[in-house]
Structure formats: structure tokens, C-alpha cells
Amino acid sequence: MDNRNSIAARKYEVYKRAATKKSRYIIGLLIGLIFIVVGMIISNEIVIFGGILVAAISLLNLVACRYAEKQLSIIEQEGALPAPRSEAKPSPPVKTKVCIHCGKLIAASSRFCEECGKKQQNA
């Protein structure tokens, strides 16, 4: 895994973690709104202010979640999604040779070039 891939993997993890907290922020927003309504009913500015504060913070976090979800979908669409760590095993090395006609790298076992189709001399 090269450096660019590991950065993408780390970004993906961060976005994924952020996106999973979305329900928490929705609850926070609802609690804030309830506080605002209750504060209005009992005409208590401190409760209203607290409700606005909680609702505003939750709303900001929700926007951040939306952003994270968008980034996740972009990463998934681009196919740059890094393979899960458990499945990340190195593929076995494939022996290759160079086509004697066109110079294309082909499997060492192939008798004909995959690119130009010409027969390879027996190695």
C-alpha cells in the first residue's frame, strides 16, 4: 500500500466515523428545539439560550456529517475505496516476460502475446 492509498484510507475512516454520529446530532438538535419551546412556554431566556446553543452546535455537526457522507460517496464512486484491512493481503507475484515482438509485458506462461497475438519463442 503506497502513501497515497494510506492517506485515502485514513480519510475514509475519519469520514465514516463522522457519518455514523449523525443520529446523535439529530437527537441533539431535537433536544435543543425542545429546550427553546419549553423556554418560550415558561419564558425563561436562559433555557431558550441553552436550547439555541445546543441546537446550533448539533446543526453544525449535522452539516459536517452531510459533508462527510458526500465525501464518502465520492470516494466510493471513484472506486478509490481502500480494501478493508482484513482483506488486504498482497497478491501473489505473477511471473512476466516481455513480448519478443511488441515489447509488452505478458505472463511468462503465455505462448502468444496478449497484445499483438504473435507467438512467443519457447523459453
Ligand SMILES: [Zn+2]
Ligand atoms: Zn506482442
